[in-house]
Amino acid sequence: MTRHNRRRPAAVLATLVASALLLGGCAGSDTAGGGGSDVPVEGGVLKYRTTGANLSSTDPAIHTGYGPAIPVRGIVDSLVFNKEDGTIEPWLATEWTVNEDATSFQFTLRTDVTFSNGETFDSAAVKQSFDALQAQGAKYAVVNEWIGDLREITTPDATTVAFAFDSPNSSFLQAVSTTSLGIVAPETSALSYEERQEGTTIIGSGPFVVAESRGEEGYVLERRDDYAWAPPSAENQGAAYLEGIEVFTTPDNSIAAAQLRSGEIDIMHNTEPADKTEFSLNPDIEIRREPLPGAALGFVVNTAVPGLDDVDVRRALSLAIDRESVLERASAIDIAPTSVYSASNPYWSDQSDLVSTDVEEAEELLDAAGWEPGSDGVREKDGERLSFDLIYSPSTISHEPNLAVVQAQWKDIGVELDFGSLTAAELNQRLRAGDYSFSWGSGTRPDVDVLRGNYGGIDPELDATFAAILAEPDAAARQPLADDAARTILEEAYFLPLYDFIQPLAYRTSTHVPTIEASHIPVLSDVWLDPR
């Protein structure tokens, strides 16, 4: 492509402007190739870019978001491994038993595992790891909610640890498979909350150890050479192929995307729609297209809002969404929803008959419910207008072009939609106060229980189904209950699905990611790079 070096220095400004205009053309067509062989190569440092909050901290228990959790996966291992297909296999625990009503879980532990500081992994270490989270209580609010109604942890012997609950928690097994409940060394368990946030203080049994903290700019992980307890489904059972991992926190998505294109980073999380489409066409870059096994993305309805308390209005709103054109407008990689669960959730079943478009019927439903178009085109009834707002966190901004399509489609049937991102503080405040019409539903837990968080407490029948799910330890027996829950949510239109959730993890083709967890977090000891 054009070079600009020959221009005279006096024309610096002109060069800058011209370069900016040309960059779009230059960026996509740098080099061709990638490829390489399929035999893993040892060595190299993986450069990963993440976004999120508190990025200077490596504390697994505070990182419940996808982006920050990826590198933390390298530091801590979990008791069990949640495979990509949603099933659970042994990891630090060789086997486990669950009692009939899912109130007691007992794990048998491996005996050959050590933490990177030399401490032995045993039942006492597991107990201390969980006790530390419980002791901090509210500071680890989210993970403690996953842990649930834990009554006590007992350690009958060095290789056995038992968890007893006051109320059923069949999702506990999936919860302990997350990075957030990864096991830390007793030395780390003894630290205060503050000390755990310092960046280099987290010690685990993972294939990598924290070597350097760069504050808000990220941190550096180094390979642990004596690692030998990868999950059974990992391809590499020994020490990691990578020498290390550098974590970057480039705040701007577009700059990060440009860095990925130029090879300055190898893998990144969070991609703008335009970049998503470009990545899907770029021969140097791979972007994941498999939906995340959780819930579909879409609008979660606040049924306490006037208008939305009427099931006919909710159904009309769902019918008025033409999902094909939402997808067409948005990006090349997303796919239409077929249930409340995303298609890759192990508890998914096809309910696409409940996710349909019929604008005429939508208008009839609104007419019949007594909502008449007002002077400004927005339907009204008894002084209330069908004017709604959708609120979400900044990580949802990349979906805004899609939201604008829905906004236009609803405008055609006389419904107004405002949308905008809020800081975590304001978002949580408004969610808790019920001060919103729709929230952005993005449950990413690859489990049947993923729906409870968003739809608990609005429908007694649904609550009964959720309770039954939690008390059912058998996965096969949970399936019909899951179908029930999803059907109720779609029929009652508590949720207006837009498309399945694809975690926009993009990497250069020189980066190989053979194994991922159900949450789509890569198994880092398996990751390898083509020699540079």
Add this chain to the structure above:
Amino acid sequence: MTVPLSATGARPSAPSVPSAPPTGPDGAGPSGPHASARGASLRRVGRVVAVRLAHAVAVVAAAYSASFFLLFVLPGDAVLARIGTTDTVGTSDLSGLDLTTLREEVGLNDSLGRQYWDGLVGLLQGDLGSSLVNDRSVTALLAEALPNTLTLMLLSLVLSVPLGFLLALLAVVPRSRALRSFAALVPSAYVSLPVFWIGVLFIYLFAITLGWFPAGGSQSASALVLPTAVLALLGAAQFAQVLISSLRTEVGKTYAAVTAPAKGASRTYTVFRHCLRNAAFPFLAVFGLRVGQLLAGTAVIEVVFSRNGIGRLMVDSVKAVDLTVVLGLVVVLAVVYVVINAVVDVGYALLDPRLRRRAPAPAPEVDA
């Protein structure tokens, strides 16, 4: 100081200097002229310092109070920011969480007045408290962030001064009218571009396309080049704007336009030898402002270039309604601002002999 207190010296400061000793507020019945002059001079310096100090304390206190109450207008609180969003690897019912314990622990349940008072008392004891989001001490967070920001600020400031003068001279000295006009246009054009945009442009051009420098971070000296360049050029452009206009005024004045050429001085000599010093006065005012702007500008630059620093810390902390960290930063920034203003005032005195003579004015009388 051998110059007598003559008409030339007295004229600009006529109202204050001669009348100062007799009208001192507590100067009733001085014992003799010498002692009275020295005493008055000391008292005056003392009073200036006291006023300055009071002023400084007032500025810091006002900044602290305003930020404190402004932060309460922000929706949500640090505890709500801390529990994260529903965008998690697992799903959590955040609406059901009981946060009273956590609010209790970090002191957010106390009354507004109580929190304000505790903060002030802590401040007076030199304790900035600890973050409401991650419990780390504000002093530690500042110690991590401040060196990076100071390096960036000082480096860009030091580079922007000669650059600014260079740009200004380019716009005034050359004989070619076209060249002068063009050189005068560049600073205005640059200043009107958003820092954010220039930063992104530099990254695309010099980091991504050309690969000369890293796109961000603060791990190597080369990572400092692009952010410093953006800020230094901006400072230089601002300085140049002011210098160009004041230089043009000076060049048009009789001493430069008529007297100097008549004596055979070249244009370049006149500009360098006579005009520049006179024109530098408004530059100093802009210099002080520039430091303040840098404090704000680094926030943008640190985010764009993904650098650790107080700017980025501030942005993150405001987003998370992390009261203690924001207030700690505000106090530190206010102190920096006050110090810089004092330095600028000293600079005025150094640059302008009229101001310099004010304080030691009675000295010749004593010696005489």
